[in-house]
Amino acid sequence: xxxxxxxxxxxxxxxxxxxxxxxxxxxxxxxxxxxxxxxxxxxxxxxxxxxxxxxxxxxxxxxxxxxxxxxxxxxxxxxxxxxxxxxxxxxxxxxxxxxxxxxxxxxxxxxxxxxxxxxxxxxxxxxxxxxxxxxxxxxxxxxxxxxxxxxxxxxxxxxxxxxxxxxxxxxxxxxxxxxxxxxxxxxxxxxxxxxxxxxxxxxxxxxxxxxxxxxxxxxxxxxxxxxxxxxxxxxxxxxxxxxxxxxxxxxxxxxxxxxxxxxxxxxxxxxxxxxxxxxxxxxxxxxxxxxxxxxxxxxxxxxxxxxxx
Amino acid sequence: xxxxxxxxxxxxxxxxxxxxxxxxxxxxxxxxxxxxxxxxxxxxxxxxxxxxxxxxxxxxxxxxxxxxxxxxxxxxxxxxxxxxxxxxxxxxxxxxxxxxxxxxxxxxxxxxxxxxxxxxxxxxxxxxxxxxxxxxxxxxxxxxxxxxxxxxxxxxxxxxxxxxxxxxxxxxxxxxxxxxxxxxxxxxxxxxxxxxxxxxxxxxxxxxxxxxxxxxxxxxxxxxxxxxxxxxxxxxxxxxxxxxxxxxxxxxxxxxxxxxxxxxxxxxxxxxxxxxxxxxxxxxxxxxxxxxxxxxxxxxxxxxxxxxxxxxxxxxxxxxxxxxxx
Numbered sequence: 001x002x003x004x005x006x007x008x009x010x011x012x013x014x015x016x017x018x019x020x021x022x023x024x025x026x027x028x029x030x031x032x033x034x035x036x037x038x039x040x041x042x043x044x045x046x047x048x049x050x051x052x053x054x055x056x057x058x059x060x061x062x063x064x065x066x067x068x069x070x071x072x073x074x075x076x077x078x079x080x081x082x083x084x085x086x087x088x089x090x091x092x093x094x095x096x097x098x099x100x101x102x103x104x105x106x107x108x109x110x111x112x113x114x115x116x117x118x119x120x121x122x123x124x125x126x127x128x129x130x131x132x133x134x135x136x137x138x139x140x141x142x143x144x145x146x147x148x149x150x151x152x153x154x155x156x157x158x159x160x161x162x163x164x165x166x167x168x169x170x171x172x173x174x175x176x177x178x179x180x181x182x183x184x185x186x187x188x189x190x191x192x193x194x195x196x197x198x199x200x201x202x203x204x205x206x207x208x209x210x211x212x213x214x215x216x217x218x219x220x221x222x223x224x225x226x227x228x229x230x231x232x233x234x235x236x237x238x239x240x241x242x243x244x245x246x247x248x249x250x251x252x253x254x255x256x257x258x259x260x261x262x263x264x265x266x267x268x269x270x271x272x273x274x275x276x277x278x279x280x281x282x283x284x285x286x287x288x289x290x291x292x293x294x295x296x297x298x299x300x301x302x303x304x305x306x307x308x309x
Numbered sequence: 310x311x312x313x314x315x316x317x318x319x320x321x322x323x324x325x326x327x328x329x330x331x332x333x334x335x336x337x338x339x340x341x342x343x344x345x346x347x348x349x350x351x352x353x354x355x356x357x358x359x360x361x362x363x364x365x366x367x368x369x370x371x372x373x374x375x376x377x378x379x380x381x382x383x384x385x386x387x388x389x390x391x392x393x394x395x396x397x398x399x400x401x402x403x404x405x406x407x408x409x410x411x412x413x414x415x416x417x418x419x420x421x422x423x424x425x426x427x428x429x430x431x432x433x434x435x436x437x438x439x440x441x442x443x444x445x446x447x448x449x450x451x452x453x454x455x456x457x458x459x460x461x462x463x464x465x466x467x468x469x470x471x472x473x474x475x476x477x478x479x480x481x482x483x484x485x486x487x488x489x490x491x492x493x494x495x496x497x498x499x500x501x502x503x504x505x506x507x508x509x510x511x512x513x514x515x516x517x518x519x520x521x522x523x524x525x526x527x528x529x530x531x532x533x534x535x536x537x538x539x540x541x542x543x544x545x546x547x548x549x550x551x552x553x554x555x556x557x558x559x560x561x562x563x564x565x566x567x568x569x570x571x572x573x574x575x576x577x578x579x580x581x582x583x584x585x586x587x588x589x590x591x592x593x594x595x596x597x598x599x600x601x602x603x604x605x606x607x608x609x610x611x612x613x614x615x616x617x618x619x620x621x622x623x624x625x626x627x628x629x630x631x632x633x634x635x
Contacts, residue, residue: 023361024445044362062448063497067456070415086456088497132420132467139422139470140477162467185497188460192467193418194426203516206425206471210520214527221531225538232542236549243553247560254564258571265575269582275593276581279600286604293608301601302613 017051027061029094030054040094059094060104063185066111072195073120077127080198084191085119085169087111089177089184096181110180115187118172122165131192134162162189344376352389354440355382363441385440390504393455395462396430397509418514419463425471426517430509431483433458433490435501442500450499454490458506461489471513475521479508 022028022044029039032054041047042061049056066087074080089111091097101107123131136157160168170187177184194202266273286293295302348371349355355367359380367382374380396417398409417428435454437443447453465485466474474482487506494501513521585592605611 021361024358024363024441025448026361044358044360046360046362060448062446063453063499065449065452065456067452086460088453128420128424132424133422134464135468137422137468139473162464186493188457189463190456190459191415192420192463193415194420199426202424202426203514206513206517207520209425210517210524214520214524217524217527217531218534221534224531225534228535228538228542232538232545235542235546239546239549239553243556247556250557250560250564251567254567258567261568261571261575265578268579269585272582272585272589272593273578276578276596279596282600282604286608291608292610292612293605294612294614296614300597 014051018048020047020049020056021045022047025060025062026058027091027094029057029059029098031057036095036098057094057098059091059097061091063088063090064104065089066108066115067190068112068115068119070191071116071120073123075123075128075131076125079128080195081123081128081131082191082193082195083119083123083131083189085115085187086190087115087184087187089182091181092178092183093181096179098181100180101182107180107182111177111182114173114176115169118169119187121172122169126160126165130158130160130165131162131189133158341376344378345373347372347374347382349382349384352386353384354387355384356440356444357382363445366440383444385437385443387437387440390434390436392432392434393451393458394430394432394509395455395458396428416459419466421466421471421474422468423470426514427466427471427474427511428514429462429466429474429511431462431486432507432509434504434507436504437500438502439500442498444500446498446500450501453497453499454494454501457493458486458490461486461493462506464489475511475513479511483508 020028022041024044026044027040027042028047029036030041030049031037032050036057037054038049040059066089068085068087070082070084072080072082097107101110166187166189170184173184173187193199266277347355349367349369351369353369355372356363357365357367357374357380359375361381364380372382374382396413398411398413400407400409414428417430418426419429421427433454443450462482465482469478469482483506487503490506491503494503512518
């Protein structure tokens with residue numbers, strides 16, 4: 001009687017030991033005494049195996065990530081940069097993977113070596129610009145002064161370009177990587193920047209460039225202002241001299257006309273004019289209270305002082 | 310009779326077995342319940358696998374599944390927009406958002422197409438468009454998204470000049486980055502949908518900032534300098550024109566005055582001349598005498614000297630004449 005529950009328990013144990021599940025995200029290899037005998041099993045669901053004798057080795061079926069550490073590399077044009085690559089990979093052949101890398105930790109480490117080596121090689125064989133730019137697209141400048149600045153720095157034309165560089169790195173790694181049963185899906189540059197040593201000189205260059213641009217703006221302003229000032233002075237001079245000319249002309253015309261009027265009028269009887277005007281002048285010129293008059297006895301005015309005739 | 314131990318000493322063995330049985334049964338029921346019922350929250354869906362194989366997707370609400378791990382429900386926040394930040398971190402999102410003081414410059418500093426540096430902060434907003442893909446195709450979708458987002462942004466910035474990134478190209482940068490990111494994530498069949506990429510802040514590296522600011526200042530100065538000279542022009546020229554008009558008006562005034570005066574005098578003379586011509590001698594004498602009558606009283610002193618008297622000067626004390634009384 002007591003054997004029944006024990007038998008039941010044993011049955012359950014055996015049952016569990018002969019089944020295994022394969023998840024959608026996994027692929028499985030069955031090993032027997034350490035040697036792979038079946039697989040890779042990629043169909044998800046419940047499966048059966050020999051109990052106790054056979055083991056289940058699970059491997060990822062999903063896309064896996066590889067993120068490298070930042071590496072300091074010197075480019076072909078002698079620029080020291082920090083570059084950080086990232087890659088996607090898959091276990092393509094779990095059998096091979098099991099036989100070579102065996103587990104993910106060691107696979108990651110092997111990937112480190114392979115990818116690092118390829119990255120280093122291609123980066124150091126190319127100028128920095130090749131790792132930064134993918135196209136030769138023209139920069140759209142803000143105005144002529146900016147155009148001046150960017151024209152200078154567009155000397156660098158790419159011959160390979162970022163996308164192709166990445167492709168090369170990927171291609172270079174595939175052979176080594178497939179030996180591990182791994183497929184590299186892509187390699188990408190995650191970060192790229194100047195290393196600390198070079199950063200300072202780069203920033204100095206940027207500062208100098210900006211200062212130059214600033215000075216250009218300022219001198220352009222000064223130049224235009226001078227132009228306007230010159231025009232203004234010219235205009236003022238012109239107005240002034242024009243007005244003077246007109247005024248003098250008007251005065252001259254008036255003087256001429258007045259002279260003509262006088263001449264016409266006084267010219268009718270010049271002698272009488274002389275008489276009349278002279279007497280008027282006496283009235284104006286001989287100032288009251290200040291003048292001493294010396295008269296001759298022969299003066300017409302005093303004629304009657306001598307007698308009534 | 311068997312030995313009784315401790316607190317259970319009062320219960321008989323049969324009863325103990327019954328209680329134990331009930332406890333085990335209860336335990337089984339509880340276990341059953343906890344592994345059978347589950348709820349899916351409003352913003353979630355549940356991807357249900359049976360023995361590891363996908364069988365169905367469940368929507369928000371209360372659901373049942375095979376117990377004891379036969380069926381497994383994995384919840385995915387499908388309806389919710391999530392975001393990732395790059396180059397900065399929000400500490401607390403509020404009316405006034407607080408940002409972390411930490412340095413994320415290794416995320417944010419990148420190279421531009423003209424081999425300058427730019428400091429770029431951005432966010433990516435995304436949601437999950439395919440829950441199965443999200444769970445079954447890529448092992449670390451968020452980590453992947455972050456890595457590719459950084460790569461995409463650098464690709465876009467790397468093709469532009471530093472001024473383009475700082476000023477005119479922002480919208481284009483956002484759109485291009487989004488497109489690249491989405492394309493790559495779709496290649497992986499990650500099930501992620503990028504809602505938008507938004508540039509939070511873009512500026513030149515710290516040490517270079519003052520120079521960039523100076524360029525803006527220089528542009529301002531240029532405009533101001535030109536404006537000032539234009540203003541001077543606008544003040545001086547109309548004023549000069551005003552003065553010019555005045556000068557001409559004065560001349561015109563003079564002209565009118567002169568001519569009128571001349572006309573007036575001419576007319577006056579004309580009238581007198583007419584009268585004179587009627588009786589010349591009389592008029593002549595009259596004018597003379599009238600004038601004398603007017604002038605002589607005003608004279609300070611009058612001295613009459615005989616023509617025959619020779620030189621008078623020795624006797625004449627001119628100073629006394631001038632200074633003294635009449």
